[in-house]
Amino acid sequence: MRRGAMSAPSFLEGTMPLDPETERGYWVARKGVAVMDLSQIGRLKMTGADALDLLHRLCTQDVKGLKVGEGAGAIITNEKGRVLDVINVYVFPDHLFLYTGAGNQAKTAAWLEKYTITEDVQTTDVTGETALVSFSGVKARQLAVAIAGPELEHLGRYQHRPADIGGPEAFITVGGPFGGGTSFSVVLRQRKYVSKALDYLLTKGESLGADLVGPRVHYVLRIEAGATMFGREIDERFNPLEAGMGHHVSFTKGCYIGQEVIARLDAYHKVQKHLVGLFLDDERPAHREDKLTRNGSGVGFITSTTYSPTLKKNIALGYVRTADAAPGTKLIAKTEAGERPVEITPLPFLL
Numbered sequence: 351m352r353r354g355a356m357s358a359p360s361f362l363e364g365t366m367p368l369d370p371e372t373e374r375g376y377w378v379a380r381k382g383v384a385v386m387d388l389s390q391i392g393r394l395k396m397t398g399a400d401a402l403d404l405l406h407r408l409c410t411q412d413v414k415g416l417k418v419g420e421g422a423g424a425i426i427t428n429e430k431g432r433v434l435d436v437i438n439v440y441v442f443p444d445h446l447f448l449y450t451g452a453g454n455q456a457k458t459a460a461w462l463e464k465y466t467i468t469e470d471v472q473t474t475d476v477t478g479e480t481a482l483v484s485f486s487g488v489k490a491r492q493l494a495v496a497i498a499g500p501e502l503e504h505l506g507r508y509q510h511r512p513a514d515i516g517g518p519e520a521f522i523t524v525g526g527p528f529g530g531g532t533s534f535s536v537v538l539r540q541r542k543y544v545s546k547a548l549d550y551l552l553t554k555g556e557s558l559g560a561d562l563v564g565p566r567v568h569y570v571l572r573i574e575a576g577a578t579m580f581g582r583e584i585d586e587r588f589n590p591l592e593a594g595m596g597h598h599v600s601f602t603k604g605c606y607i608g609q610e611v612i613a614r615l616d617a618y619h620k621v622q623k624h625l626v627g628l629f630l631d632d633e634r635p636a637h638r639e640d641k642l643t644r645n646g647s648g649v650g651f652i653t654s655t656t657y658s659p660t661l662k663k664n665i666a667l668g669y670v671r672t673a674d675a676a677p678g679t680k681l682i683a684k685t686e687a688g689e690r691p692v693e694i695t696p697l698p699f700l701l
Contacts, residue, residue, distance in 0.1 A: 368570070368657050375563030376570055376659055379487035379529035382559020385551050386568055387544065388535070389481045392455025396446040396462070400469035405439060405446065408465055408607060410590060412600040416441045421508035421523065423598045425590045426461060431611030432586045433593065434461060436578065440510050440523060447537065449482070451580025465607075481544040485551060486525070486533035486571065489558040494534045496554050498522050502534075515550050518543075527701035529571045570656045573667055576627060576697030582638065582653045583625055583667055591615055592669065594625045594697065623650060624675040627695040630655070630664035634687040641684045642668060642692065649674040652683065658699060665699055666692070 368376065378384045396405065406414040411424035421440040428434055435458045438449040450458045455477050462473045485493060494502040498513045505511065505524045513522040515536060520543075525533035538547055552560055569579075578584045578593055589612060590599050599612060615621050630636055635655075642650040650670035658665050670681070679694045 368659065369566070371564060372566040372570065373659055375561070375567035378559065378561045378563055379567065379571060380660065381488065382561070383485050383487040383489050383493050383555045384529060384563045384567055384571075385483065385485045385548060385555070385560055386563055386565065387481070387548065388484045388565075388568065389477075389541070389544065390452045390565075391482050392448075392450030392452060392458065392475075393477045393480050393482065393537070394448040394450060394455055394459055394462075395474045395476045396448065397444065397472045397474070398470040401446050401471045402441070404462070404466060404469050404471050406603070407605070408462065409437070409439075410599040410606060410608075410612070411439075412603040413439055414603075418443050419509060419511065421510060423508065425595060425598050426458060427590065427606075427608030427612065428586065429607060429611075431589045431608035431615065433584050433588055433590060434458065434586065436580065436584055436595070436598070438508065438523070440508070440521075449535075451584065454580055479539075479541055481538040481541045481547070482535055483538070483544065483547055483551065484525075484533060484535045484568070485555070485560070486529040486531065487559075488530040489555075489560075490529070490531045490534055492558055493551065493555040493560060494522065494524075494532075496558075497551065515547050520547065526575075526577075527698075528575050528577070530701070569654075570658070573654050573656045573665060574658055574660070574698065574700040576625075576667065576699065578625070578667075579654065583669075588669070589615065589621075591621045592623050592625065621672060623669045623671045625653075625697070626650075626668060626670050626675050626677075627697045627699055628652065628666040628668055628681075628683075628692045629695050630666060630683065631691040631693070633664065634685065634690055636664070636666060636683050636685045636690065636692075642670060642681045643684060644674050644679070644681050649681065660700055667697075670694065 409424040426434045440447045459473045510523040519539035640652045652668040655666040683692045
């Protein structure tokens with residue numbers, strides 16, 4: 351079991367070829383289980399009798415009916431319907447636990463506190479005192495069962511259960527398709543237990559091909575899955591419908607901040623651009639914010655790029671105006687290395 355795969359978080363674009371350590375970790379996920387320390391993801395704790403009601407009024411998702419052991423993905427939007435953060439919310443008997451965008455937890459906590467007037471709600475940033483460990487890949491579900499019991503075989507996305515894996519009060523959550531299988535994350539309520547938890551996962555998963563991988567592997571897999579990242583595909587420039595996150599939006603729940611704008615965009619088909627997948631035609635690098643053109647006119651820009659070892663191609667995510675966003679459309683990317691052809695393709699590239 352290798353511990354050398356961990357490195358300082360770095361989400362720079364990957365171009366052909368990937369560095370050897372990232373490619374090794376990539377195939378760990380595609381053939382077994384990739385274990386990652388993703389503690390850079392933000393984490394908040396909301397307590398008080400009105401916590402769920404307040405969050406319901408401040409996010410796009412219908413969370414009011416969630417029960418203990420359940421959760422949901424949701425988006426916090428501003429008055430213009432633009433994305434402030436994409437969150438996961440998990441319900442416990444006496445509190446809510448939230449994942450936020452990496453580095454965005456303070457801003458999100460401040461937004462929640464801004465609208466806490468007379469409500470009985472306390473929002474606490476627990477990113478520094480907790481840890482988040484993720485594992486994904488074709489055999490991830492088998493590892494989840496091995497560490498938390500047979501119930502994990504059938505739990506759906508956002509459901510969560512207690513897990514005794516390295517420290518007190520840990521819990522395991524079910525994520526979405528990622529790296530060839532279902533993804534899972536483990537929250538450790540005390541950060542000091544993170545090394546013990548990683549060792550436990552690697553030991554329990556040794557027969558499944560589990561190994562520790564670095565953050566670049568997560569970056570490659572999430573682009574293949576068409577998953578957004580805060581600061582890349584998600585920020586205040588975009589609304590949820592442009593980002594392809596309509597599944598995080600309830601159109602029947604009633605009012606929340608930004609609801610009227612998003613409802614109008616949907617009802618009148620006014621979404622101006624869409625997040626798309628892009629195949630890049632050759633080995634020359636492309637980068638975030640490189641412009642996309644069609645027939646000489648600007649139609650969009652790139653947000654993330656990487657090389658996919660499975661597809662044997664450079665791939666990218668980007669925003670393209672609606673009129674030019676159909677799969678199969680040929681565009682030109684204006685990069686430092688010169689103009690290069692790209693083609694729009696449906697997302698995800700791979701699950």
